[in-house]
Amino acid sequence: MIRLFKHYIPHAVVLLGLLDLALLGAAGEFAWLLRASQIGIEPGSLASRIGPLAGFAIVLWTAMIAVGVYGSDALHSMRFACARLFVAISLGIIALSVIDFVLPGATFWRSTLLYAMVIAALLLVFARLLVGMFIGSSAFRRRVVVLGAGLRASRLKALADRPGSGFAIVAYIAMTEANREVEEAISREAIHDLGKFVDNLGASEVVLALEERRNALPLKDLLRIKTTGVHVNEFSSFMERETGRIDLDTVNPSWLIFSDGFSSGRMLSSAAKRVFDILASGLLLIATAPIILLFALLVKLDSKGPAFFRQQRVGLYGQSFDVIKLRSMRTDAEKDGAKWAQKDDPRVTRLGKFIRKVRIDELPQTWSVLKGEMSFVGPRPEVPKFVTDLEDKLPFYAERHMVKPGITGWAQINYPYGASIEDARHKLEYDLYYAKNYTPFLDLLILLQTLRVILWPEGAR
Structure with missing residues (x-):
């Protein structure tokens, strides 16, 4: 494996990613040459197109990372890989079309993007057919x-x-x-x-x-x-x-103390993280305010009770704060106290099932991010009752509170929604990995991968 900013990435993923990046650049160039020949103009020198080609390749490559093209399932299932590839390319082309609209003349024509989309899909699928026999074989292990x-x-x-x-x-x-x-x-x-x-x-x-x-x-x-x-x-x-997790069955305090991680160098990273949280949460609140207000109205019409749900959670260093979400459950859902969410939970309203799947109920939490009580990325904050129980039953549970809680996190993108002590144990292993190995690079990876969880919300409840 290759270690990049304290996070390990398999050699096969690195090699395939670099190959994909080169193929995407080639797809953009072929599309431009094809379009130029169709309309009878000189394509110009390659050097004059390096910037747009690099932008094209990076945007599509980012979309591929976000939808899980480099996950283990996509690496070892051609059908799975093709499905993710087509979704990623479609999202990337939409993003590039928006950029072309905002910055006209700075990127490719939209007609060229259509050619690039087809050529990129063919090249990427063909490349996977060629290297598929090697990925996961002894050549890469x-x-x-x-x-x-x-x-x-x-x-x-x-x-x-x-x-x-x-x-x-x-x-x-x-x-x-x-x-x-x-x-x-x-x-x-x-x-x-x-x-x-x-x-x-x-x-x-x-x-x-x-x-x-x-x-x-x-x-x-x-x-x-x-x-x-x-x-x-x-x-x-x-x-x-x-x-990508800490094994609670074998780890001990001395290993956590002497192993690499929890470095003091994160002070600068934490400052950068806070600046990002302020800027991103402010912009997101402005951009999503109409969506929040629309669904707040729909929640009121769908079931009796307030549109927003306020609940106390445990945050950084064990301090409590109130989290705000769009209400997705009946108002009497916790009349007997907080309970674990269940599959097909009868307490969830009709509209609540939808807003949970697409994570719209999480949008008001952006206010907590702006205030500094939460971050975009971090362990999910739990209610005090659950925290008290879990600290008694799970080792090192208190250590997850050494980083600020987040709307999304390493556990959320790697493990389905948990509703038991055993699930909490598995998610704690991922949370400890994040707390131990936090870097802005890992945050970026989590934010990108959150799109995959939204598009395929198999773990949402």
Whole structure:
């Protein structure tokens, strides 16, 4: 994997993304040449079109990232990839048409965009047909040796077997015979020289998946392996990198303290984040005010009660604040206290089902962002009752409050809507990853990917 601003991106995604970017530029150029020949004008030099071509490619590429073209499903399903590609290209062309209208003469003609749309779709689909046999194959997967044969090694085996896995386990080494879960593991006694054994397998990484590390770490072997250029990693860090979440089953306070993350350098990032929140929330409130007022009226007409719903939530450093949303439930929904939302929740009104799916009910929260109580990106704020219960049942739950809560977040784009303690546990793992690895780059990635969640709202309730 490649680490970019503290966030890991698979090599296959980076290579495919760069190829797509080049193909989009080529599609824009071919479209321009075709249109110029049709109307009988000189196309001009390529250098004179570098700016528009780059703009065309970047806008469409951004749309592809936003709708999930580089997700594991799209990387390993041609049907899924084509569907996402066509949506992304359509959205990108609409965005470029708007830019062309606002800045006439600075970009392509709209007729050229139609050609570019068709050519881009053909090139991108053809490229995926060509590289599809390689994506996810051994050509793109790191070779990993696992030290351990217990439950942790078994979990790594399941992770490696998933579609889209970026690594392949070439050997399991049972350091002890106790609690063996992986039957094909090789006994440590059967290997004379562990360092040479790892080198002969062509492994690029060794992962420590020992159930009990006390008096079990082969320090001399690990030192020899490390000095030969093979990366040595421990289980929790490996899981964080491969899954984009903190594994609560194995993490401990010392790992959180000594691992990379929670850096003091985020002070500048936090200042930039606040400036963005103020500017974006102000513009968004102005732009969406008619939509909020329209749906506030519809909510009043659809069911009895106020148009807006106000509820206390827990924010930064555990401080409480009131969040405001368009009401999507009956007024008596919480007469017996706050409850988890359910699938097909009977408390949700007819209009409420719609505004929840398209996230219109979240728009008034932009006011909380403008006031500084929330951010656009961060862990979802919970009600105090849930926070009290979850802090008792889930380790490190209080640490999610070390960053400002948000309207969207890393957990929201990676995990469906949760309505149980187990769901809260899974979402906490993503929230801790965000709190630990926050950068403006990760915020941008989350904001783009939120469009995918809006377009395919399978997790909304």
